[in-house]
């Protein structure tokens with residue numbers, strides 16, 4: 001799933017389509033699910049930046065879905081926004097209990113929802129302009145490109161997602177299994193050494209700019225983006 005992406009879980013077709021349209025027009029990339037079960041499947045793939053969950057869903061409810069996502073290390077930190085119907089005030093407290101970050105009460109305007117999404121992304125550390133930068137290395141999550149200084153670097157979509165994850169969490173080491181889950185998703189079978197291949201490719205793309213070492217090997221663990229080496 002590309003950057004700046006939202007997963008919308010809503011069973012009502014009209015609302016789902018209207019929100020998809022509004023979110024896309026606001027620059028978001030949208031995937032949608034009609035049920036919580038379908039959302040769980042989608043979330044086994046590369047993760048979105050935020051999930052919007054309708055409270056009332058057939059089968060597994062929105063609150064159950066939220067609880068499940070919070071209980072899973074892979075999705076525990078994913079920003080969650082709940083859509084609720086009027087008159088569910090006491091239920092709202094329960095939804096915060098389930099780890100919801102914010103909620104919007106129906107009926108709402110798309111503009112209001114988008115403002116809340118942006119605020120929530122900002123609170124969870126998403127840069128306002130969508131650009132994550134460390135030193136001269138800058139990754140534009142909306143434009144989908146990477147620059148060192150003024151020069152644009154060409155990397156493939158998987159390498160981009162890998163670099164994005166590392167740049168979002170500088171100096172944090174990820175092991176190969178974590179990188180596979182987050183960048184490739186759980187629903188594909190990829191060998192761990194695939195991660196090494198992509199790291200080598202990233203280093204090769206960055207090395208003409210003296211940044212080949214910024215994606216560092218952490219012995220016995222895996223890889224990390226070194227803030228210090230990216231700044232150098």
Ligand code: CA
Pocket residue numbers: 010011012054055056057
């Ligand atoms: Ca519903």
